[in-house]
Amino acid sequence: MKLHPSYFSIIPLALSAFCMGVAELSMAGILNNLAQSLQISLTEAGYLTTLYAIGVIVGAPLLTVPLSSLHRKAQLSINLGIFALGNLVVFLSSSFYLTAVARFVCGCMHGVFFVIATLTCTQVAQKGKESQALALMVSGLTISMVSGVPLGAMIGNTYGYQFLFLCITVLTLCVLLSVMCVMPANIQGQKTNLNGLIDGLKSLQMWRSFLITAGFCGSLFTFYTYVEPFFVDLGGFNHQELSLVLLIYGAFGILGNLIGGKLADKMGAISCLRLTLSLLGLSLFGLFFSIQYPLVAVANFCMVSFWGFACVSSIKMFSLYSAKRYTPKNIESSISLNEASFNLGIAIATLLGGVALANWGVEYNPLIATLIALIALVLLPRKMHFNNH
Template identity: 35%
Template sequence: MPLSLIILALSAFAIGTTEFVIMGLLPDVASDLGVSIPGAGWLVTGYAMGVAIGAPFMALATARLPRKAALVVLMGIFIVGNLLCALASDYNVLMFARVVTALSHGAFFGIGSVVAANLVPANRRASAVALMFTGLTLANVLGVPLGTALGQYAGWRSTFFAVTVIGVIALLGLIRFLPHQRDEQRLDLGAEVSALKSGRIWLSLGMTALFSGSMFALFTYIAPLLGDVTGVSPHGVTWTLLLIGLGLTLGNIVGGKLADRRLSATLTGVFIAMAVVSTALRWTSVALIPTEITLFLWATATFAAVPALQINVVSAGKAAPNLVSTLNISAFNVGNALGAWVGGAVIARGLGLTSVPLAAAALAVLALILTLITFRQSAGPDLAPAAR
């Protein structure tokens, strides 16, 4: 296992922690800065929009740089953004700092996944990408609860100072251990943009958005579902989220290995599993043990798709790997917003929390249909088969 992959995973851990830890710190931030909880919640939205909109622009801005240099620049922006968060004097400065931090997120994961795939033989590319994204899953398992605990003990700013330190360590690791890829092709802006004419790319991005929509339709409302339907205590919700995090980590690793063997079958199987398990939660959510088992299976099945989806878009957009893989991260965030809206709309229409898993299952079915269409048409010149 190349040490450089560990450094990329550490970078992903830092980025994932700073993205999600704000959710656990919202009450502290709102109280300290004198804003409402919904107002503080816009810090989450601002970050997501910064990722979705800023990612392709940052990919284009760094397109002429070698990938190692691009990753170093992006991690530098991440460090500056987190330091600004820690030093923010008011809400507006914190929002600005969150958006600055988000600018590095999508492009780093996009370019980083290309680098990770190129560090290993072709038959291990998805596993390498999965290892990098393990940092993101560990951010949910360890980074978020530890960051929240630190913020509650020493003030929310201490969490962003801690993430800044992790970012500096990751930056030094990138500079020291990430190799220069001598055979790397420098892609100009025209080549990057013109490659987006491929229909296969947009089908693949649609698959990613629908996948993420299915995941976040359920994940966004998991706490009220557990509390109001299953009857789990707030402390119990924390342990359930830890269990989900373990499932996400396992799924990420297994999904990478499966995608290395057969990409299309992996994505097809994952979306079927997501639809079935999400539907099952509609009935199992009324009892504790069945709920815990179902959610672990759901988390494992769900994150098995992540490395496969990333490799899928890179295979579809070989002429513009930096931009296309970064757009995939934007598609993830578009799906996040879509899923949260769909789940909220189900609840707002009075269908109840137990209908949210069914909405998630419906989005998984749509992702499955799009997957079947994509790989059925892959025989055409514009829709070449994804790498196996």
């Protein structure tokens, strides 16, 4: 069976997303090892995760500007090259401050990558299958949650955290080589400038897209960030059982991501997003009541993953439609701001989840997450102003 030419762009993007996901998420499993190696506190080690997230928020809108006039292959090659260099610095560094700078740079490249990847997918995808192309690209990130993160934690804790970042560096360089060999060089970028960012920020309709993105991501991570105390302290699960639950959660996420792409192409992004956000909110609400029944709680948790990741391609398509309609001269800038909204949503979720945990108990985190999902749902336009085709 002959592959459609679009796959020669989309598959390297999926592999790149996997590298980004492992670099970002595996830190949670190696914090103790890292803190001991750098002779810092766990709180300071946690700052390395925060700096990465800040890098994503800053990098997505600002660092796409100098790359915007290049074709996508050159953009991605530069992006992956700097990302690999940043991880190499983490591998070589014995200084907390140098490691912190390298993590921030890697976060910036993470943010830039998902702008490049989102626009490339929609440029090269077969007509009517744009959402499926986005879902395939995002699947690399989802797979990193299932396999890359546990494997990264095992490597980091067995051979030292530095060896993990050497592995990420080598894998990224392999992906970079594949990009240079197979990705076509004729996919054009769109020249942007700082005025384009201002144009996006001035549009109330684009703010609707930004808030929906942040709300969706916030609803997932308000609960997911504190999943351990929920299942272990309230549900009576041990850590081995929780690891199995998280593995199943990730598998449902991959399935939901791919099915969500098909649904978005069939139903249209807004109709699909209305359905998936509703079911995400319902699944989160079910978690609030089901912790006394462990198997029901696990089933609800898996549905949170399925419907949550089913939202991703629809949200990306909705932001693209909004950018084309409301900021047609600065589409790339608006997309970059929307990508930053993903991590802004995670930051807000971590804060709100922490407030709920401190004041009411972790059992209320699913309820807070449900309310955030409902806010995103309410913000969706009532009528379909545009569709996929």
